[in-house]
Each structure stands twice: as C-alpha cells, then as structure tokens.
Amino acid sequence: MSNSPSTYWGARPTLGKLAAAGMLVYCRCYGCRRTRTYLASDLAEYLHPSHVVGELFVGCPYCGSSANWRERYRYPSTDDVLNGTIIRKLKGWRKSAIWADEPYNAPGLIGPVAPPGTRQPDPS
Secondary structure (H helix, E strand, O other), X not given: OOOOOOOOHHHOOEHHHHHHHOOEEEEEEXXXXXXXXXXXXXXXXXXXXXXXXXXXXXXXXXXXXXOOEEEEEEOOOHHHHHOOOOEEOOOOOOOOOOOOOOOOOOOOOOOOOOXXXXXXXXXX
C-alpha cells in the first residue's frame, strides 16, 4: 500500500462529512500569523456541504495571500475548552435591498412621453 493520500474524489474531506462528524476547520495564514477556527457545520451552512477543505477560501482575508494560507480539519479536544479556543460562529444572515435604475412612469400619465432632450408638442 502506498503512503500517499487517495486521489479518489469520494475520499476528499467535504464540509458535509466533517459537519456530520462534529469537526472543526482550522485556517491559518503563515504570512500575517492570523488563525481562525470554524465549526464545520457553520461553514457547511454558509458555503455548501459539498465544498472541500483546502478549497474553501481564496486566501487570507487580511493580507490577501493565498500562498501562505492553510486550511485543516480536526476533532475538538478538551484543550479547546481549557485553552479558550475562539470559534467563529455564524450568527445570522444579512438581507439587503437590491436596487435597479428604471425610468419613472407616473401612475396617471396619459399618452406617450417624448425622450429626454426633445421638445414635447403643444396640446393646443
């Protein structure tokens, strides 16, 4: 048997599999030395359960480096409780208004309206 990891697509660690096992996703940037730990279940809700760990984020959200960014997964331990590991939790969703530019049509306007920059004919 080979020591290299499996290349079979079904063996890749997806967020759905990790969330079912109750695992943590540990993201670290070795450039700016920042660390973020997420619950796999929160990331599965935010992204999608079929996303693969290692391809979740493009790079570090602070310095933008993708070469120094690493994503790993692990089981929670008692050290997480004793050392006070900070978990980034999904608290909710923001809903924002979507705006589009449309021409104004007055409700009581009768007849065609001339395009802007042209003169309207006199009604008399």
